[in-house]
Structure formats: C-alpha cells, structure tokens
Amino acid sequence: MYAYTEYDQQLLNERVAQYRNQTERFLAGKLTDEEFLALRLQNGLYVQRHAPMLRVAIPYGMLNSAQVRVLAEISRDFDKGYAHFSTRQNIQYNWPALELVPDILEKLASVQMHAIQTSGNCIRNVTTDQFAGVATDELEDPRPWCEIIRQWSTFHPEFAYLPRKFKIAVNASESDRAAIKFHDIGVEIVKDAAGQTAFDIWVGGGLGRTPIVAEKVAEALPPKYLLSYLEAVLRVYNRYGRRDNKYKARIKILVKALGVEAFREKVEAEWAHMKDSEMDLPEAEVARMQAFFPAPAYATLADNPAELVEQRAANPGFDAWVKRNCTAHKQAGYMAVTLSLKATAVAPGDVTTEELFAIADLADQYSFGEIRSTHKQNVVLADVRQDQLFELWGKLKELGFATANIGCLTDVICCPGGDFCSLANAKSIPIAEQIQRQFDDLDYLYDLGDIELNISGCMNACGHHHIGNIGILGVDKKGEEYYQVSLGGCSGRDAKVGKIIGPSFFENDIAGVITKIIDVYVEKRIEGESFLSTYERVGMDPFKERVYAA
Amino acid sequence: MPRKIIKDRAIVEDSFTLVSEPGQLPANGDILVDIAILDDLQSELANRDGKVGIKVTGDVEPELLASHLDNLDLIAIEFPVFRDGRGYSLARILRDRLGYRGELRACGDVLRDQLFYMQRCGFNSFEPRDDRCIEDALNGLSDFTVTYQADALEKRPIYQRRP
Numbered sequence: 001m002y003a004y005t006e007y008d009q010q011l012l013n014e015r016v017a018q019y020r021n022q023t024e025r026f027l028a029g030k031l032t033d034e035e036f037l038a039l040r041l042q043n044g045l046y047v048q049r050h051a052p053m054l055r056v057a058i059p060y061g062m063l064n065s066a067q068v069r070v071l072a073e074i075s076r077d078f079d080k081g082y083a084h085f086s087t088r089q090n091i092q093y094n095w096p097a098l099e100l101v102p103d104i105l106e107k108l109a110s111v112q113m114h115a116i117q118t119s120g121n122c123i124r125n126v127t128t129d130q131f132a133g134v135a136t137d138e139l140e141d142p143r144p145w146c147e148i149i150r151q152w153s154t155f156h157p158e159f160a161y162l163p164r165k166f167k168i169a170v171n172a173s174e175s176d177r178a179a180i181k182f183h184d185i186g187v188e189i190v191k192d193a194a195g196q197t198a199f200d201i202w203v204g205g206g207l208g209r210t211p212i213v214a215e216k217v218a219e220a221l222p223p224k225y226l227l228s229y230l231e232a233v234l235r236v237y238n239r240y241g242r243r244d245n246k247y248k249a250r251i252k253i254l255v256k257a258l259g260v261e262a263f264r265e266k267v268e269a270e271w272a273h274m275k276d277s278e279m280d281l282p283e284a285e286v287a288r289m290q291a292f293f294p295a296p297a298y299a300t301l302a303d304n305p306a307e308l309v310e311q312r313a314a315n316p317g318f319d320a321w322v323k324r325n326c327t328a329h330k331q332a333g334y335m336a337v338t339l340s341l342k343a344t345a346v347a348p349g350d351v352t353t354e355e356l357f358a359i360a361d362l363a364d365q366y367s368f369g370e371i372r373s374t375h376k377q378n379v380v381l382a383d384v385r386q387d388q389l390f391e392l393w394g395k396l397k398e399l400g401f402a403t404a405n406i407g408c409l410t411d412v413i414c415c416p417g418g419d420f421c422s423l424a425n426a427k428s429i430p431i432a433e434q435i436q437r438q439f440d441d442l443d444y445l446y447d448l449g450d451i452e453l454n455i456s457g458c459m460n461a462c463g464h465h466h467i468g469n470i471g472i473l474g475v476d477k478k479g480e481e482y483y484q485v486s487l488g489g490c491s492g493r494d495a496k497v498g499k500i501i502g503p504s505f506f507e508n509d510i511a512g513v514i515t516k517i518i519d520v521y522v523e524k525r526i527e528g529e530s531f532l533s534t535y536e537r538v539g540m541d542p543f544k545e546r547v548y549a550a
Numbered sequence: 551m552p553r554k555i556i557k558d559r560a561i562v563e564d565s566f567t568l569v570s571e572p573g574q575l576p577a578n579g580d581i582l583v584d585i586a587i588l589d590d591l592q593s594e595l596a597n598r599d600g601k602v603g604i605k606v607t608g609d610v611e612p613e614l615l616a617s618h619l620d621n622l623d624l625i626a627i628e629f630p631v632f633r634d635g636r637g638y639s640l641a642r643i644l645r646d647r648l649g650y651r652g653e654l655r656a657c658g659d660v661l662r663d664q665l666f667y668m669q670r671c672g673f674n675s676f677e678p679r680d681d682r683c684i685e686d687a688l689n690g691l692s693d694f695t696v697t698y699q700a701d702a703l704e705k706r707p708i709y710q711r712r713p
C-alpha cells in the first residue's frame with residue numbers, strides 16, 4: 001500500500017488546519033452559506049435530511065487495519081455507531097456535527113486519511129478494481145497508476161472549480177470491474193504493439209439524467225504522457241464545459257456536443273503544449289510507485305489443499321460460500337474473500353462500529369492487515385490462505401458477513417434514498433429489503449447465477465440503476481413513490497445502459513414484478529445462459545408482456 | 551481613495567483606473583481597459599503616458615490576447631462568481647504557453663479561499679471582494695507549503711523535485 005512520505009503528511013496536516021479555519025470563519029458568520037458550501041463540499045461534507053453527511057476518501061478502495069480501526073472509532077465517537085460504504089469505494093458518516101468535522105479530519109490524518117475532494121466540482125477519488133494486484137485476469141497492478149493519478153489530482157490548482165464533478169477510474173483486467181466506461185475518464189491499461197504498458201483513454205461516460213457510455217479518445221498512450229494527457233482533457237473540459245445548466249455540465253455533454261473527433265482535436269491541440277515537458281513521468285517514478293505495492297509475504301502453497309476439499313464436501317453451506325464469495329487468486333493456495341454487506345434487512349453497505357473493529361482484526365489475522373472496499377458496497381480480504389477459509393467463514397458467519405450471495409440478485413447496489421437523502425424521489429433501502437425477502441432461497445439464487453440489481457432513489461443515479469442487469473429507479477408520481485424498472489444494463493466490458501420496461505410500479509408491487517421478470521428468464525434461458533444473455537437474445541417483449549399482463 | 555489590492559504578496563494601492571466606456575479615458579495615469587472597447591481606443595492609447603491593462607473574463611480565447619501581450623502591463627481576469635473556474639485555465643495558458651510576464655490580476659468574486667490556487671495558476675495580484683478583509687485574504691496565499699503538481703510558478707511536479 002502507498003505509505004505517506006513526510007510531505008504527504010504535511011500537506012494533510014495543513015489541510016486540516018485550513019479546514020478548521022474555514023469552519024471557524026463560517027461559524028463566526030464570516031463566510032456565507034454559499035461560500036462555505038463550495039468549501040465544505042470539496043471536503044466531502046453535505047447537509048442532508050437529518051444531519052450533515054461526511055464522505056471520507058478511500059483511495060482506490062485500499063485500507064489497512066489501523067485505518068479501519070480509526071474509521072470504527074469515528075463511527076463510535078462522532079456518529080451513531082455505524083458507517084456506510086458507497087458505490088465509489090468511499091465510506092460515509094450520516095450524523096457528524098458540522099463543528100466537529102475538523103476534529104474528525106485530524107483523527108483521519110493521523111492514519112493518512114482524509115475527505116479531500118470527495119464531493120464538489122473537482123476531481124474525485126480515483127477508483128479501480130477491488131481485486132487489483134491479485135486478480136487472475138489483469139495485465140498488471142493498476143494501483144501504482146491510481147496513486148500517481150491521486151497525487152496529480154489532489155489540490156490541483158487549475159481544476160478545483162470545474163463545471164461539475166469529475167470521476168476517474170482505472171482498469172487493468174479482462175472483465176472491467178471498475179465500470180470505467182461510466183466515468184468522466186476511464187483509464188484502461190493495455191499493452192502496446194511492443195508489449196509495453198500503455199493506456200487507452202475513454203472519456204465522457206456517466207450516469208445521472210443522461211446515461212452515456214464513454215468513447216475512446218486516445219489509444220496506447222505511452223505511460224510518460226499519462227498525466228499530461230489527463231491534464232489536457234481536464235483543461236478542455238474546464239474551459240468549454242457548460243456552466244449555465246448543472247444538468248448539462250458533465251464532460252459527457254461536451255463530448256456529445258462537439259463529437260468525439262472534435263473533442264479529441266481540442267485535447268490534442270492542448271496536449272501538444274504540455275507533452276515532452278517536466279510533466280512527463282520518469283520511469284524511476286513509476287518504479288518507485290510500484291515498489292509501494294509489493295506482493296505480500298505469501299507462503300508457498302498449492303491450490304485446493306486436502307482440508308479445503310474435505311471441508312467443502314462436508315459442508316454444503318461452506319461450499320456455496322466458497323463458490324460465490326471467494327475469487328481465484330494469482331498466488332497458488334490463496335483466494336480473495338468478499339464479505340457480503342448485503343444480508344437481508346441491513347441497508348446495503350452499512351457497517352457498525354463493532355463490525356468495523358472485527359473486520360480490522362480479521363484482516364490482521366487472515367489477510368496481511370489489508371482491506372478493500374468495492375463499488376458494489378462490499379468489503380474484500382484479498383489474500384486469504386485456502387487452508388484458512390473454513391475458519392474465516394465460521395467467524396464471518398457470526399458477524400453476519402457470510403451471506404453467500406456475491407454477484408447474485410440479492411447483492412443489490414443501493415443508494416441511501418428517501419430514508420436519508422434530501423434529493424430522493426423515493427425510498428430505496430426498503431425496496432432492496434423487499435427483494436431480498438422475496439428471494440430468500442439461496443439454492444434458487446445460485447441457480448439464477450450472476451444478476452446485477454441496482455436501485456437509485458432518484459435520477460442522480462447514485463445506485464447505478466442504469467447499469468444494473470435489472471435497474472430500479474424511484475420516481476415521484478403526484479407525491480407518491482413509484483418505481484421505474486429497466487433491463488439489460490451492464491457495467492463491465494460490454495458496457496450498456498438498460499432500457500425502461502414500461503410504466504412505473506407501485507412500491508408494494510416491486511418484489512412481484514421482479515419475480516415475474518425472473519420467471520421469464522428461467523423459462524426462456526438456454527442451458528447455462530446468464531440473465532443478461534437471455535435478455536439480449538429474447539429482447540424486452542416477453543418480459544414486458546408478463547409484467548403488465550392483467 | 552485608491553483601492554487596496556494584494557500584489558506580489560503585499561497590500562498596496564492600485565494605480566490603475568478602470569475604463570469601461572470609450573469616452574471615459576482619463577488624460578493621464580494607469581488605465582485598465584475592458585476588452586470590449588479595446589479596439590475603439592487603440593489610436594488614443596498609443597499617444598498616452600501611463601500603463602495599460604486589459605480586463606477580460608475567463609471565457610476569452612487566449613490567442614485573441616497573444617498579439618497584445620507585449621504592450622500590456624496588466625491583464626485582469628474577472629471571476630463573475632468564484633465557482634467559475636475558467637480563469638484558472640486562462641491564467642495558466644497566458645503564463646505557461648504565451649509567456650506573459652506582466653501583472654496578472656484576479657478580480658470580481660475573489661475570496662481568500664481561492665487565492666492559493668490562483669497564485670499557483672500564475673496570478674500575482676488580487677482584488678479581494680470589497681466586503682472582505684484584505685489582511686485576512688492575504689493569509690490565504692500561505693495555506694500550504696506542499697504541492698504535487700507542476701504549475702505556473704514551479705515547472706517541476708513533485709516527482710522531479712522530491713526532497
């Protein structure tokens with residue numbers, strides 16, 4: 001993991017002092033609400049339905065156990081005993097007092113954490129694959145590149161007042177678990193013709209009111225140019241992105257308006273002045289960053305040790321959990337374990353103080369003290385010995401993190417919705433619960449296989465509803481909460497925005513509607529076919545007919 | 551009374567008078583001309599003592615200014631609202647690409663908490679908003695001692711100058 005140098009720490013300490021001063025000036029009436037709004041947003045502080053909400057950055061989802069313990073302490077000392085993992089690998093607190101936020105930041109800074117640029121119209125926390133560095137299908141570890149981008153984007157003096165927020169994601173794997181094509185910039189690590197690391201740059205993806213799949217603006221960009229190219233894209237966006245209408249201010253609208261060709265020309269014209277300068281990344285710098293992410297001290301082991309084989313044979317529940325929640329690993333004898341934060345009747349992504357402490361302990365015991373957050377709002381222990389899986393499973397069961405549903409219909413992505421969010425049209429957490437209750441038979445879920453179901457409480461799409469294989473969106477119909485359902489979305493390599501099935505549904509009918517959709521899939525699927533493939537083959541009509549049949 | 555501004559990290563009196571209509575040109579002294587009327591004034595400006603600056607907004611195309619740069623003592627970039635960040639990019643292009651070395655001023659909705667970034671983008675003078683304390687604003691220039699990126703003042707990003 002990246003470890004702060006003296007100057008990284010100094011920057012953070014100076015930031016805490018700056019924000020403390022800003023808070024004091026606001027409380028003394030020397031900053032207007034609007035001025036403080038822009039400042040507190042750049043620091044992840046929203047004012048929500050019940051209280052402020054503070055979003056803390058987890059750079060590309062990486063945490064160590066000491067950091068998780070501090071997150072736990074904050075949830076205990078400054079919140080009501082819980083925290084919430086977001087769909088951008090960050091963590092949020094729903095009840096901090098505005099005047100105590102500087103103290104929270106100071107505590108975070110003591111373990112190299114912060115809330116810098118977690119909201120506001122600036123470059124946000126860079127995200128990546130939760131299995132970075134251990135995935136069997138990756139070209140190379142994306143995290144050193146993420147850290148390079150993190151440093152470049154942190155307090156970038158030119159890009160703090162962009163037309164709108166700006167999100168960058170990095171992917172290095174076959175399957176794209178970072179949904180890069182739905183980001184303002186998606187950086188894809190590729191190999192050039194000579195087998196050297198290079199980058200494809202995708203620009204203009206996004207969700208919200210206008211969901212758009214990103215377009216490729218640069219191919220096989222040499223690493224030394226990564227930052228100058230990103231800077232050129234940002235400059236073009238900062239200068240020409242719309243500022244008159246907040247719903248048309250994202251870069252996706254600019255790329256659409258200009259067309260990708262003209263957009264690329266503008267970027268290249270800008271870039272011509274920036275490349276081959278001091279901004280070029282020296283190889284030594286890349287090597288230095290890579291050295292922060294060494295393989296942990298793995299033991300020499302073989303895959304599928306005898307005890308694992310026996311334990312799986314003797315315990316169907318354990319076997320199912322290994323199948324669903326454990327992921328193949330680069331290193332023989334290890335697996336990556338996903339802790340499901342999607343048990344029925346728990347808000348997706350929520351964790352309590354005690355659970356956070358427990359996760360830190362488990363990481364120390366079983367996974368070299370490291371923890372990752374996922375954009376699907378779960379938590380990963382990435383380096384667990386296969387001969388210790390059974391023991392870990394037992395402990396996770398006690399904690400309620402062993403629901404063997406990763407990738408299943410009930411592994412729902414869900415925004416806070418009407419229960420917490422002042423922008424919501426409708427509640428979303430109770431909808432997730434309704435569906436989880438309806439589909440409580442694990443064997444049936446396994447039979448259904450991988451299905452992504454995503455729920456947002458309004459068009460802002462924090463719950464990624466557009467890119468769920470099944471998407472649910474809360475809408476407001478004459479003051480009543482209704483839900484629009486879409487099918488066919490996909491966040492991975494074959495990125496697609498789902499299509500709306502038809503008129504929206506009343507809250508109480510949602511579980512029934514999803515059941516009908518699943519029934520159609522089960523009837524129509526050909527042996528081994530996923531929900532998404534079946535939908536793509538048979539189209540919307542059979543689903544539509546069933547759902548709206550009298 | 552001349553207004554106070556921050557220039558080169560000190561509080562000084564502003565020597566420039568703003569001219570936004572063609573008829574307003576004072577006989578002598580330093581003037582800051584709105585870019586909208588610059589062309590109308592070209593001939594009068596040539597025969598006049600005193601420094602000349604122009605005032606622009608962040609959306610102006612920098613190439614438009616390129617031919618004037620040698621004759622300008624001041625470029626003032628107006629921020630209509632502090633959230634409009636175009637002026638930051640314009641400043642960097644003027645400094646880094648077009649090599650402008652004269653005074654570069656931020657005016658309009660200019661507040662303490664934006665000054666550090668502005669300075670790094672190449673602004674060396676600031677007109678903080680009238681209703682704010684200029685001494686307090688001056689502190690904003692020293693919020694940080696560490697930076698990661700290349701900027702208008704420091705061409706080397708952190709990886710070229712790591713201690």
Ligand code: HEM
Pocket residue numbers: 046048053085086087088092164165182206207208209250414415416417420421422423460461462463
């Ligand atoms: C409860 C307070 C929240 C508020 C007020 C809020 C507000 C918003 C708004 C206004 C947008 C749309 C921005 C745009 O399209 O330009 C947005 C987007 C987004 N939010 Fe939230 N949000 C909240 C919580 C969350 C949470 C808890 C998560 C994660 C679970 C989240 C994840 C996202 C993501 C991923 C997007 C980006 C969608 C896109 O690419 O356009 N938000 N949010």
Ligand code: SF4
Pocket residue numbers: 415416417418421422423424425456457458459460461462463
């Ligand atoms: S999608 Fe809407 S309701 Fe849900 S958190 Fe975002 S803004 Fe709130």
